[in-house]
Amino acid sequence: DAGVTQSPTHLIKTRGQHVTLRCSPISGHKSVSWYQQVLGQGPQFIFQYYEKEERGRGNFPDRFSARQFPNYSSELNVNALLLGDSALYLCASSPLLGSEQYFGPGTRLTVT
Amino acid sequence: AQSVTQPDIHITVSEGASLELRCNYSYGATPYLFWYVQSPGQGLQLLLKYFSGDTLVQGIKGFEAEFKRSQSSFNLRKPSVHWSDAAEYFCAVENTGGFKTIFGAGTRLFVKA
Numbered sequence: 001d002a003g004v005t006q007s008p009t010h011l012i013k014t015r016g017q018h019v020t021l022r023c024s025p026i027s028g029h030k031s032v033s034w035y036q037q038v039l040g041q042g043p044q045f046i047f048q049y050y051e052k053e054e055r056g057r058g059n060f061p062d063r064f065s066a067r068q069f070p071n072y073s074s075e076l077n078v079n080a081l082l083l084g085d086s087a088l089y090l091c092a093s094s095p096l097l098g099s100e101q102y103f104g105p106g107t108r109l110t111v112t
Numbered sequence: 113a114q115s116v117t118q119p120d121i122h123i124t125v126s127e128g129a130s131l132e133l134r135c136n137y138s139y140g141a142t143p144y145l146f147w148y149v150q151s152p153g154q155g156l157q158l159l160l161k162y163f164s165g166d167t168l169v170q171g172i173k174g175f176e177a178e179f180k181r182s183q184s185s186f187n188l189r190k191p192s193v194h195w196s197d198a199a200e201y202f203c204a205v206e207n208t209g210g211f212k213t214i215f216g217a218g219t220r221l222f223v224k225a
């Protein structure tokens with residue numbers, strides 16, 4: 001079975017630009033969560049979506065937004081990029097709320 | 113507020129020696145607890161989880177962890193470390209509502225021959 005997939009693998013953006021990251025969950029999983037992992041730190045929770053509704057939000061500015069589509073895939077959008085947004089962005093899926101999460105390989109975002 | 117503390121930033125262990133990685137959490141009730149492993153440049157792989165029941169949890173790759181409520185700890189152990197275990201290990205806590213997983217800062221494991 002295919003695991004969680006994320007695209008793109010890497011990308012480089014300039015300060016002030018906008019970026020969209022994509023995530024496809026494991027088939028049958030209805031929950032998708034997004035995390036930011038800055039180099040040398042643990043992942044920081046950004047959002048969780050379940051059945052297309054936002055169920056949790058971390059301490060991130062409004063420049064960060066996300067949505068979940070009817071097929072349970074998800075997008076994370078970041079506006080007005082800052083240098084500090086450079087990080088590995090991880091997506092995780094789970095079949096239900098409160099069940100274990102399965103992580104994708106991440107998208108490495110570099111902001112210059 | 114929930115929090116997770118991994119006191120050791122890095123640990124070096126000889127191959128074949130035993131390993132214990134420490135994790136302390138702060139949460140008002142009994143949380144869901146997890147250990148993940150991350151190899152360089154990779155996503156996270158779940159090693160084991162504790163939801164309820166037996167406080168000694170067995171995971172993949174020969175790892176186990178023990179939940180101690182009185183100490184608010186969930187330490188990860190392995191009796192004999194292999195060179196391939198060198199990686200970053202993260203402890204995580206999730207509230208029982210099932211959202212907002214909080215990760216520790218991680219412990220980098222080095223294995224020497």
